[in-house]
Amino acid sequence: MSVTPAWQTDFDMARACLEWQFEMGVDEAICDAPIDRYALDAAPVPKPAVKPSVTAPTPDAAPIATPDADPVAEATQMAAQAQDLDALAAALSAYPHCDLKLGARNLVFADGRAGARVMIVGEAPGREEDMRGRPFVGEAGQLLDRMLKAIGVARDHPDLGRAVYITNILPWRPPQNRDPSPEERAMMRPFVLRHIALAAPDILVLMGRISASTLLGSKDGITKIRGQWREVAGIPALPMLHPAYLLRNPAAKRETWADLLALQARLRTMT
Numbered sequence: 596m597s598v599t600p601a602w603q604t605d606f607d608m609a610r611a612c613l614e615w616q617f618e619m620g621v622d623e624a625i626c627d628a629p630i631d632r633y634a635l636d637a638a639p640v641p642k643p644a645v646k647p648s649v650t651a652p653t654p655d656a657a658p659i660a661t662p663d664a665d666p667v668a669e670a671t672q673m674a675a676q677a678q679d680l681d682a683l684a685a686a687l688s689a690y691p692h693c694d695l696k697l698g699a700r701n702l703v704f705a706d707g708r709a710g711a712r713v714m715i716v717g718e719a720p721g722r723e724e725d726m727r728g729r730p731f732v733g734e735a736g737q738l739l740d741r742m743l744k745a746i747g748v749a750r751d752h753p754d755l756g757r758a759v760y761i762t763n764i765l766p767w768r769p770p771q772n773r774d775p776s777p778e779e780r781a782m783m784r785p786f787v788l789r790h791i792a793l794a795a796p797d798i799l800v801l802m803g804r805i806s807a808s809t810l811l812g813s814k815d816g817i818t819k820i821r822g823q824w825r826e827v828a829g830i831p832a833l834p835m836l837h838p839a840y841l842l843r844n845p846a847a848k849r850e851t852w853a854d855l856l857a858l859q860a861r862l863r864t865m866t
Contacts, residue, residue: 666692666782674789680709683793687766687786693779695767701728702766705790707750711758712862714796715739716787718805718837719765719775730761735838739802742838742851746859756866760794762787764809780809791828797865799830800858803837818847822854824861833858 673690677683684704688696696702703720706729715731723733731739743749743759752758765775765783775783787810791799801807804817810827813820817834825832835854836847 664692666778667785670782671785674785677789677793680705680790680793683786683789690782690786692782693767695765695769695779698770699767700725703728703730703763703768704766705760705762706730706732707760708752708755708758709760709794710755711760711794712756712797712865713748713759713800713858714791714794714798715759715761715800715802716791716806716810717761717763717802719763719772720768721772722768725768730763731838735842738838738841742855745852746855748862760796762790762794764806775805780805784809788828791830796830798858798861799827799832801825801827801832801834803835803840807834821850822857824857831861833861 669692670690673686674683677686684702687704688702690696699720701720703724707715717730720730721733721735724730724736730736740749748757748759750759750761764780764787766786769775769779799810801810807813807817807820810832811820811825811834813825817836817840820834821836823834825834833854836851841848841851
């Protein structure tokens with residue numbers, strides 16, 4: 596019977612701990628030099644010279660949610676007041692009721708070209724998206740770019756008629772990439788609808804289960820409704836399988852190719 600050496604176990608455990616910390620967002624040390632904790636324990640703790648104020652917030656303090664506020668009603672009001680995309684991004688940043696922002700590195704608002712004929716609405720940022728502040732830039736995003744290229748469109752295409760604009764239901768990454776809760780989706784829905792209205796696309800692509808159910812209100816799974824044209828806010832909407840799903844289920848790429856061809860055909864009829 597073989598026994599794993601103690602040093603190997605310690606190494607694996609240390610590496611797992613480091614990977615977990617990186618996943619949680621720890622990317623740098625606090626101090627440049629080690630601290631002698633024994634010396635600190637022996638030293639007297641100095642008292643602050645001035646009692647800190649608890650009434651005057653700093654200019655950069657995060658907005659505080661009112662306990663009895665209605666998060667969805669407040670989201671609807673704040674979204675409606677945004678007159679352009681910059682104002683909408685600012686409203687999202689100031690929205691006080693979604694705790695996801697407290698653990699996220701960046702607000703992931705959008706990518707691509709505003710005013711493009713096609714607007715893709717995904718689900719939520721992943722680790723790469725959270726780090727870079729752009730939607731669909733990880734492995735799933737790279738597959739999405741290849742999918743779009745296959746039908747002659749791209750998020751950065753110089754021709755606005757062949758460009759794509761991309762956003763998500765949630766602008767902040769959920770911990771461990773979990774599914775957004777019903778409450779999180781409900782409070783973000785008014786912002787997404789306002790985002791669609793300001794971007795004014797000709798066609799929406801609802802990329803994934805969360806996007807389709809949030810905007811369509813459908814209880815059917817994405818595998819049942821994919822490829823079926825629907826409507827969101829008066830705009831033709833095509834539910835599709837999320838690229839992350841395709842990475843886990845390569846056999847589904849055949850169905851997605853049929854959906855991409857349907858999207859291409861719809862664009863041609865609308866010219």
